[in-house]
Amino acid sequence: xxxxxxxxxxxxxxLAWKLAASPMLTKLYAAPGNPGIAKSAELVALDVADHAAxxxxxxxxxxxxxxxxxxxxxxxxxxxxxxxxxxxxFGPSKMAAQLEGSKGFTKDLCARYGIPTAAYGRFGSAxxxxxxxxxxxxxxxxxxxxLAAGKGVTVALTLDEALxxxxxxxxxxxxxxxxxxxxxxxxxxxxASFFCLCDGATALPFGTAQDxxxxxxxxxxxxxxxxxxxxxxxxxxPELVERTMREIVEPTMRGMAEMGAPxxxxxxxxxxxxxxxxxxxxxxxxxxxxxxxxLMMRLKDDxxxxxxxxxxxxxxxxxxxxxxEAALTVVMAAEGYPxxxxxxxxxxxxxxxxxxxxxFHAGTAERDGEIVANGGRVLNVTAMGATVSEAQRxxxxxVDLIDWPxxxxxxxxxxxxxxxxxxx
Numbered sequence: 001x002x003x004x005x006x007x008x009x010x011x012x013x014x015l016a017w018k019l020a021a022s023p024m025l026t027k028l029y030a031a032p033g034n035p036g037i038a039k040s041a042e043l044v045a046l047d048v049a050d051h052a053a054x055x056x057x058x059x060x061x062x063x064x065x066x067x068x069x070x071x072x073x074x075x076x077x078x079x080x081x082x083x084x085x086x087x088x089x090f091g092p093s094k095m096a097a098q099l100e101g102s103k104g105f106t107k108d109l110c111a112r113y114g115i116p117t118a119a120y121g122r123f124g125s126a127x128x129x130x131x132x133x134x135x136x137x138x139x140x141x142x143x144x145x146x147l148a149a150g151k152g153v154t155v156a157l158t159l160d161e162a163l164x165x166x167x168x169x170x171x172x173x174x175x176x177x178x179x180x181x182x183x184x185x186x187x188x189x190x191x192a193s194f195f196c197l198c199d200g201a202t203a204l205p206f207g208t209a210q211d212x213x214x215x216x217x218x219x220x221x222x223x224x225x226x227x228x229x230x231x232x233x234x235x236x237x238p239e240l241v242e243r244t245m246r247e248i249v250e251p252t253m254r255g256m257a258e259m260g261a262p263x264x265x266x267x268x269x270x271x272x273x274x275x276x277x278x279x280x281x282x283x284x285x286x287x288x289x290x291x292x293x294x295l296m297m298r299l300k301d302d303x304x305x306x307x308x309x310x311x312x313x314x315x316x317x318x319x320x321x322x323x324x325e326a327a328l329t330v331v332m333a334a335e336g337y338p339x340x341x342x343x344x345x346x347x348x349x350x351x352x353x354x355x356x357x358x359x360f361h362a363g364t365a366e367r368d369g370e371i372v373a374n375g376g377r378v379l380n381v382t383a384m385g386a387t388v389s390e391a392q393r394x395x396x397x398x399v400d401l402i403d404w405p406x407x408x409x410x411x412x413x414x415x416x417x418x419x420x421x422x423x424x
Contacts, residue, residue: 001304002027002062005041006048006078007069008034010331010362010380011289014296015069015303016040017358022304029061035371036361048073051081058087065090065308071286074265075101075147090307092285095261099252099283103182104145106283113251117280118185118272126170129181133162139186143282144169146177151338153223155186189274190416191281192233193291194244196269197306200262202315203249204306207298207322208236209291210416215338217412224338225377228413230328230388231294234420235273244269244278252283264310293360293380294327328391328414329382330399331362332407337376345406347371347379357383357398378407388417 001024005016013036019028020040030037031046031054047053058066066082068074068091077094091097098105104122109115118141123129133140142165144152152174156162162183169178195206211229215221236244248269256263268284268291287295296303300321309318334341341363350359350371360382363375379402383394392414399409 001025001064001308003029003304004054004058004061004063004066005030005033005037005069006066006073008032008037009070009289010360010377011287011292012069013037013360013362014293014380015067015287017360018296018299018303019067022302024302024304024308027061029063034361035364035366036359048078051078054078055082055085055087058082058085064088065304065311067091067307069286071097071100071147071284074285088308088311090265090311092263092265093261096256096263096265097285098261099256099263099267100285101147102145103143103282104180107182109252109255110280113255115248115251115280116278118187120182120184122180122182124180126166129166129183130163132183133159133166136183136185138162141184141186142166142169143182143184144174144178145180145182146174148174148177149225151223151225152177155223187272187274187279187281189272190235192236192271192273193229193288194236194241194269194271195287195291195295196249196267197310197315198253198263198265198267199310199313199315200257200264201253201313203245203253203267204315204318204320205241205245206266206320207231207295208233208241209288209294210235211288211291212410212413215410217410222338224333226288226290227331227333227410228329229288229290229294230326230391230414230417231291231298232322232326234417240273240278244271248278248280264313289362290329290331290380293329293382297327297358297382297384298323298325323384325384325386326388326391326417327382327384328388328395329360329380330395330409330413331377332379332381332399332402332404332409333377334363334373334375335406335408341373341376342406343372343374345373345404347373347407348403349401353381353398353401356394357381359398373404373406387421388414389421392418
């Protein structure tokens with residue numbers, strides 16, 4: 001099979017790495033890709049925003065499947081336009097991608113179908129949102145309604161912090177994503193990421209992970225796109241997986257089908273596990289980043305077979321097998337992240353570090369034969385072990401071999417699971 005992978009981050013490098021291992025694969029292209037992805041795929045300079053150009057490339061190269069990595073192209077309808085051109089796609093339609101593209105859409109779906117989630121309000125003006133916040137009190141969560149690269153969420157511990165977050169949204173800090181805000185009840189418990197491959201009718205459970213959103217150790221500081229992750233998530237017992245499927249995923253699949261937007265692709269279920277069970281924090285319509293990296297390390301089965309089955313509505317006949325080992329990834333970020341990262345610094349020692357771990361490129365470029373930082377989250381240093389503690393040790397051993405003074409990382413990724421293991 002000939003495959004076109006859309007995207008350029010660490011998630012896409014992990015997908016390319018796993019797709020390249022498939023005996024079914026005859027050729028892998030990536031647009032635009034990155035220097036890490038170039039080891040597994042031929043990079044093509046396609047304007048992904050030009051859907052006609054993408055479709056033309058697929059026709060010219062006889063592409064059998066397009067795998068869309070990031071949420072942006074899905075939310076603006078790349079999947080629809082490719083399907084209209086008779087090109088197979090792994091990823092949801094524009095209407096179904098609203099599950100991530102509009103937090104208000106998802107909250108309304110939850111209310112309509114009785115899906116457990118935080119109490120909320122949707123607001124199109126700062127004054128209305130602030131009135132709701134003053135009435136409800138803090139702590140409280142303020143979210144830009146649209147896509148904000150993982151940075152449009154403020155967990156406000158004080159009223160002033162919440163009111164400032166509302167002003168930030170409506171003052172344009174997140175562009176059009178903040179034209180409407182969702183204000184939510186503050187949930188307590190343990191967060192977990194749960195994934196399903198979906199084909200419009202069937203949702204196939206596809207692994208668990210936990211990530212670390214805050215930039216600082218001990219889960220302090222501002223939210224980021226993710227500073228590290230590990231899999232599996234110990235909190236997601238078989239009983240909790242079954243409840244999540246029954247109470248959250250299955251009603252969502254039914255609701256989307258009833259509104260004429262059956263969901264096909266990967267459904268990323270962000271959960272809060274509290275005393276009364278799982279509640280939905282948010283949906284994403286693509287693999288998590290950096291959760292994808294640890295899932296791909298643990299997946300025993302052929303990823304291309306699974307994604308093809310999803311595109312062909314054949315998941316009812318599929319199953320998924322996982323390695324027993326744990327996987328852990330550490331994000332190395334550029335100075336200034338999650339604000340304004342410094343770009344252009346040279347990164348050395350990747351070959352040496354790669355002997356004990358997989359190094360997925362997230363925000364790199366090649367300049368004069370050297371790898372340089374070209375984004376906020378730059379590298380995902382990923383390793384496996386019999387336990388999370390062992391995977392953690394291997395990942396940080398590899399991190400310490402990378403020569404990049406301008407980079408930084410958290411040194412406590414996986415700490416909850418390590419503490420659990422230490423108490424056994």
